[in-house]
Amino acid sequence: VRELIGQAFPYTPVANPRHMVADWSFGIRDADMQQAVDDARGKGAKVIIVLSHNGMDVDLKMASKVTGIDAIMGGHTHDGVFQPVVVENAGGKTLVTNAGSNGKFLGVLDLDVKDGKVADFRYKLPPVFSNLLEANKDMQTLIDKIREPYQKELAEELAVCDDVLYRRGNFNGTFDQLICDALMEGLDAPLAFPPGFRWGTSVLPGQPITFEHVADQTAITYGTVTRNEMTGETVKNILEDVADNL
Incomplete structure (x- = not known):
């Protein structure tokens, strides 16, 4: 059994x-x-x-x-x-x-x-090198068909990376920091809290940052951006909850 x-x-x-x-x-x-x-x-x-x-x-x-x-x-x-x-x-x-x-x-x-x-x-724990594996033809055809209407937008180059952008650990991933910096500047806020997930595409120095890279990091189910007033106590409680969730 x-x-x-x-x-x-x-x-x-x-x-x-x-x-x-x-x-x-x-x-x-x-x-x-x-x-x-x-x-x-x-x-x-x-x-x-x-x-x-x-x-x-x-x-x-x-x-x-x-x-x-x-x-x-x-x-x-x-x-x-x-x-x-x-x-x-x-x-x-x-x-x-x-x-x-x-x-x-x-x-x-x-x-x-x-x-x-x-x-x-x-x-x-063998690594999987997906770029060395032959794609399933039917699945690849379906993926290409679904992506085709959005391909131009996804491939748009927004900037060029000058450092490694990654999102792997719980805190202080460079892509996390980039998103937080953008939120604080765009919303004129002293603090920003990103969703704390640990996955996403890494971008190497000298590599173009595309819209698809940004979507990789932000297009989650409930990725709504809001600007709120919070007390110091509320901020502390949020950080305590985050620590409890690790």
């Missing part, structure tokens, strides 16, 4: 507009996870894998508190973890890993199961 358990990011209503998930509830629910694992074991599951969107740090903590999970293959924080972290808990050990983002890596976990238990494991 193979059992997979899914786990969503527990702070979704804080990190995203609450009205978008008004009828859903989220949270740190280790007891519910433990019950799900126990139920799966009760049905005869020999190996239990959790597919998680908690983020690496939350997964590490969960692995220390919930017993019976053989491996947690996680997401959300998009860390490229080249070897699983082995976390000890009251019931044994749990492997915790994360395979980056945007198809840049492929997490490959092989488990050696003997007598109903995981005896050993092998893990690889």
Whole structure:
């Protein structure tokens, strides 16, 4: 019996507009996870894998508190973890890993199961060089057809990059800073808060910055720009919430 358990990011209503998930509830629910694992074991599951969107740090903590999970293959924080972290808990050990983002890596976990238990494991995180892979012709044709009406606008060159523009970590990515600087200048505001995601196309020095590069970084589901008055206390609370979400 193979059992997979899914786990969503527990702070979704804080990190995203609450009205978008008004009828859903989220949270740190280790007891519910433990019950799900126990139920799966009760049905005869020999190996239990959790597919998680908690983020690496939350997964590490969960692995220390919930017993019976053989491996947690996680997401959300998009860390490229080249070897699983082995976390000890009251019931044994749990492997915790994360395979980056945007198809840049492929997490490959092989488990050696003997007598109903995981005896050993092998893990690889091979990089995916998409430009070396032949595209599926039907899919490429569809993509080209959809993009064609917008191709001229997407290819418009807005500037030339004089430093590496990237968005990878939680804070201080250079593309993040560029967006914040533009917001502060364009809206005449002393502070700017960008959406805190960790993916997007990097632009190298000397490379033209196109409209598509900007769209890569800003065209998210709820990318509305507003100018608001806030007290210092509100700003502090926002920053505290951000820190809690890491």
